[in-house]
Amino acid sequence: SAVISQKPSRDICQRGTSLTIQCQVDSQVTMMFWYRQQPGQSLTLIATANQGSEATYESGFVIDKFPISRPNLTFSTLTVSNMSPEDSSIYLCSVEGYGYEQYFGPGTRLTVT
């Protein structure tokens, strides 16, 4: 398993601003994933980030709104741009194990006012 940390753990932001969420893993991994979750609900995959290539976005998510960086094998960032109240959510990063299981960070709780 991997140990994953995220920063910030929570933030309250004003609409129209941007927030960058950091994800740090304690080991080198090929793929990192970014999810969005409403409290008490399921997870929606935003994008998959491979080191050295452009992130792959799921339907409904675009790079201009959620730019992702993956500068090395242990770190990734997700930016939520031009935020609106609809972006209020929990953002989780994860890495994949050998059996495709996911190991998640603790999440970043974002509130947009």
Place this chain on the structure above:
Amino acid sequence: TQLLEQSPQFLSIQEGENLTVYCNSSSVFSSLQWYRQEPGEGPVLLVTVVTGGEVKKLKRLTFQFGDARKDSSLHITAAQPGDTGLYLCAGLGTGGTSYGKLTFGQGTILTVHP
């Protein structure tokens, strides 16, 4: 697109009761994973079932994968307040655009009252 229907959405029970959570789909999955998530934390993997008909036990938790690998269940015996949390099932796609992708169920919020 593969869908995974999880039920019930909410469960509120007394300590000592038994419960079952279901995940059903019309699609076949390579494997089925179960996660538990507590407030302020990310989901934590409980178990992965891979073979049709497989049963795995984790203390008071019993996980079963359907024979056709389209459904799964989680049974908790003698629930305790520490079992409280959000339970998520996730199916691993078998082929085409779903290959290697996880599909998450809607989640079950379990509350066990002392």
